[in-house]
Amino acid sequence: MSDKVITRFAPSPTGYLHIGGARTALFNWLYAKHTGGKMLLRIEDTDQARSTEGAILAILDGLRWLELEWDGEPVYQLARAERHREIAEQLLAEGKAYRCYASAEELQAMREKARAEGRAPGYDGTWRHRDPSEAPTGIEPAIRFKAPREGETVIEDRVQGRVVFANKELDDLVILRSDGSPTYNLSVVVDDHDMNITHIIRGDDHLTNAARQSQIYKALGWETPVFAHVPLIHGSDGAKLSKRHGALGVDAYRAMGYLPAALRNYLVRLGWSHGDAEIMSTEEMIEWFDLDAIGRSAARFDFVKLETLNGHYLRETPDAEIVRRLKALVPELPDGAALNARIGAEGWEKLERAMPGLKERAKTLVELIDNATFLFAKRPLTLDEEAAKLLDPQGRDLIAQLLPRLEAVEPWTLKELEASVRSFAEETGRKLGKVAQPLRAALTGKSTSPGIFDVLDVLGREESLARLRDQTAVIKSA
RNA sequence: GCCCCCUUCGUCUAAUGGUCAGGACGUCAGGUUUUCAACCUGAAAACAGGGGUUCAAUUCCCCUAGGGGGUACCA
Numbered sequence: 001m002s003d004k005v006i007t008r009f010a011p012s013p014t015g016y017l018h019i020g021g022a023r024t025a026l027f028n029w030l031y032a033k034h035t036g037g038k039m040l041l042r043i044e045d046t047d048q049a050r051s052t053e054g055a056i057l058a059i060l061d062g063l064r065w066l067e068l069e070w071d072g073e074p075v076y077q078l079a080r081a082e083r084h085r086e087i088a089e090q091l092l093a094e095g096k097a098y099r100c101y102a103s104a105e106e107l108q109a110m111r112e113k114a115r116a117e118g119r120a121p122g123y124d125g126t127w128r129h130r131d132p133s134e135a136p137t138g139i140e141p142a143i144r145f146k147a148p149r150e151g152e153t154v155i156e157d158r159v160q161g162r163v164v165f166a167n168k169e170l171d172d173l174v175i176l177r178s179d180g181s182p183t184y185n186l187s188v189v190v191d192d193h194d195m196n197i198t199h200i201i202r203g204d205d206h207l208t209n210a211a212r213q214s215q216i217y218k219a220l221g222w223e224t225p226v227f228a229h230v231p232l233i234h235g236s237d238g239a240k241l242s243k244r245h246g247a248l249g250v251d252a253y254r255a256m257g258y259l260p261a262a263l264r265n266y267l268v269r270l271g272w273s274h275g276d277a278e279i280m281s282t283e284e285m286i287e288w289f290d291l292d293a294i295g296r297s298a299a300r301f302d303f304v305k306l307e308t309l310n311g312h313y314l315r316e317t318p319d320a321e322i323v324r325r326l327k328a329l330v331p332e333l334p335d336g337a338a339l340n341a342r343i344g345a346e347g348w349e350k351l352e353r354a355m356p357g358l359k360e361r362a363k364t365l366v367e368l369i370d371n372a373t374f375l376f377a378k379r380p381l382t383l384d385e386e387a388a389k390l391l392d393p394q395g396r397d398l399i400a401q402l403l404p405r406l407e408a409v410e411p412w413t414l415k416e417l418e419a420s421v422r423s424f425a426e427e428t429g430r431k432l433g434k435v436a437q438p439l440r441a442a443l444t445g446k447s448t449s450p451g452i453f454d455v456l457d458v459l460g461r462e463e464s465l466a467r468l469r470d471q472t473a474v475i476k477s478a
Numbered sequence: 479g480c481c482c483c484c485u486u487c488g489u490c491u492a493a494u495g496g497u498c499a500g501g502a503c504g505u506c507a508g509g510u511u512u513u514c515a516a517c518c519u520g521a522a523a524a525c526a527g528g529g530g531u532u533c534a535a536u537u538c539c540c541c542u543a544g545g546g547g548g549u550a551c552c553a
Contacts, residue, residue, distance in 0.1 A: 012553045047552055077553095104551080111549090120480055121549060142551050160483065169481050169549090177551040184553050207482065208548045231484075231546085238545065266490095269502085273491055276501045295491080297484045298546060305490065305503045315516075361515045 005037030007199045008192070009063075009070065010077075012044040013055035016249025017062030019301065020203060020233045020241065023267040027230060028201045029068045030268070030289040040195055041070035045078045046187060062250040066260050067282075075195060077187055084182035087190050087220070088143050088175050096219045097175060099141035100127040122171025125149075143176035145186075145216060153211045158228040158291040160204065165211040173212055185209055189216045197225050201291070204229035228291045231271055231298045238300060255332055257364030259317065259325070262310040270299040279312060311363040319355035322365070323348055329365055339369070342376045350375045401428070 007028040011021050025039075032039040043059070045051040063070065091097035100123070102110075107123065114121040128146065148167045155163045175186040182190075188209075192200060200210075207229045217224040233241055241247040253263055265279060272295065274280070274288040314322065327348065330340050343351070351358075354375055362368035402424055 010553095014553075044553060050552080100551090102551095107551085115479055115549095118479060144551095163482065165482075171549095174551045179551080181551085183551070188553090203547090204483070205547055206553095209553090211482090229483090234546075236489080240546080269490065271490090273501095275492070278490090278502050295484095299491090300489060302489050302503070308503060311516090357515090 003198075005032060005035040005198050006040060006196050007032045007037065007201055008040040008042050008195060008197050009068075010042040010044050010188070010191075010202070011059050012047060012050075013052060013059060014047065014050040015055055015058075016251060017059045018241075018247055018249055019253070019267070020247075021059075022062065022066060022250050022263070023233065023270060024202055024230060025063060025068050026066070026264060026267050027228075027272070027289075027294070029070075030285055031199060031201060031291060032071075033286040034289045037198070038071040039068075040072055040197070041074040042191060042195070043074055043076050044184075044187070045076055046081070046181070046184065048078070051078075058249060058251060065254055066250060066264060075191065077191060080187070080191060080194075081182055083194070084187045084190050085176060085180060088182060088186060091145065091175065091219060092143055095146075097143050097145050098128055098172075099132065100144045100172075100174070101136055101139050101141045102126060103139070120169040120171070122169075123173075125172055128172060140178040142174045142178045144172040145175045145212075145219070147172050147212070147215055153214055155207070155210050155214060155227055157207070157210070158199075158226055159231075159294045160207065160229050160296060163207065163211075165208075170212055170215070175216075185212050186216065189213050189220070189222075192225060193217075193220075193222050199226045199228060199291075201228040201230060204231050228294070230294055231296060233270060234298045234300050236300050236302060241301060254329070255366075257329065257366035257368070258306065258310050259313045259365070262306065262313040265313070266306045266309050270301070271295050279309070307363040314359050314362060314365070314368070317359070319352050319359070322355060322359060322368070323352045326351070326365055326369055330369060333366065333369075339376075344376075347376045 009021075009025040009028045011017065011025075017025075029039045031037075041063070043056055045056070060074070088097065092099070102123070106126075110124050110126075111121040114124070123144065127141075127144070147170050151167050153165045153167055153170065155165075157163055173185060174183050176182055191197075210227050210229065214224055235241045235247070250263070261282070264282065264285070268280075268285055268289070269278065272289070272293055274293065277284070277288070280288070317325075330336050330343070333339065351372055354372065358368055358372055362371055402421070405420060405424055
């Protein structure tokens with residue numbers, strides 16, 4: 001065994017890969033890369049009632065999309081149950097665990113009593129010393145770990161520092177259920193040991209578990225890995241992360257048009273920092289990341305900052321790559337199939353040509369494609385029916401004259417469009433704003449969408465901006 | 479209830495026993511752009527409260543308040 005760092009990401013497949021899990025994975029990945037070690041993946045699927053195949057796939061996909069590749073094959077915890085049972089039996093044989101015949105009702109009563117007396121609620125150790133001959137018949141016992149009764153258990157956590165638990169607060173936990181299945185705390189210890197995990201980086205909701213697990217490591221005579229319990233992510237209201245506040249699967253972030261690099265950059269700065277560095281490449285993250293710089297307080301999730309970061313990365317991304325990502329994303333969008341058909345092969349080319357003007361104005365891929373709809377207008381260009389209703393006869397006439405001219409512009413880059421509309425306005429002696437505003441409404445059927453047409457909208461600034469706004473308002477309310 | 483953790487601008491955070499408490503997002507005000515976006519400049523904005531320790535505390539200690547996590551034969 002070398003001193004090479006081995007971390008692991010160990011999600012339970014009961015849902016999508018949520019944003020907190022993504023950050024945990026990122027931290028594990030970064031630390032492994034930083035130290036030249038490995039990050040393993042373990043699927044904790046022992047809760048068979050809640051684990052699903054779909055969730056497993058979602059997690060694997062999510063990690064791949066985020067470009068956080070794990071080393072080796074994923075380990076499935078359920079498949080290792082026999083090994084866990086073996087260790088439980090070993091503990092039993094060594095007198096470090098015992099059979100417990102207490103019923104669910106008895107346990108419930110025990111907890112209530114303890115709580116009423118202001119003590120730590122937990123198993124009272126009834127069967128710890130009782131003779132097995134007193135065992136009731138017809139009841140399959142669970143196996144409980146003999147937790148130390150005296151003294152304290154200390155966790156030297158790389159993030160939380162020295163955390164001390166009085167052993168009397170920690171009861172004799174079940175390690176093997178009466179149906180013979182191992183419980184979480186046992187499985188985790190055995191797996192982490194067998195996988196040679198050196199550093200356990202996970203959410204701080206596991207801090208108490210660390211104490212119990214540490215006791216099991218000691219009983220087994222195994223070396224305890226380094227712990228690093230990272231604070232959780234909260235919603236923008238400071239409470240537990242809810243769906244409304246970002247507790248979505250990473251697939252949802254992909255669908256909203258975020259780039260993996262942006263999400264990684266956002267996530268890494270949540271609870272960790274490196275001086276004043278805000279925007280950093282993956283290489284820099286790997287170089288700078290360290291456990292000791294992780295903060296101890298929970299961070300609130302901020303969509304606005306994520307968006308800003310995403311806008312930045314969008315601008316940095318080569319046009320061809322954006323198109324590639326868009327091609328993958330569009331079919332997943334609501335109405336994506338229709339949009340995809342409308343774009344067509346030609347549309348993708350136009351899109352790439354128009355990209356310099358587009359990517360500068362969008363925060364997400366979804367916003368970008370939304371702003372680009374004018375590119376995919378059906379030829380010959382016609383007035384959108386809905387929009388036509390919003391225009392007065394003069395406006396309709398104007399559009400009728402303009403459309404054929406735009407028809408000739410190929411492809412539609414921002415510059416070419418601008419030039420075309422500008423010359424039309426000059427030739428006809430009209431104000432640009434008066435031309436552009438109805439044009440946008442005419443082609444997109446939308447009068448409020450911000451985007452490239454806004455550029456055209458207000459080219460004729462001589463016409464006051466306020467006037468244009470009013471115009472928009474009128475169209476909107478019509 | 480009990481145990482554990484946390485608390486610097488609205489948000490993410492930096493730093494320090496003596497600083498004008500720094501940066502970023504957002505906000506506001508300008509600049510640039512015949513608009514928008516992007517970009518640039520500037521401004522407002524924080525040490526939760528109370529006790530100590532100290533010549534000196536945002537920084538060290540204690541208490542309170544608030545927030546979070548845990549408290550299962552879930553993970």
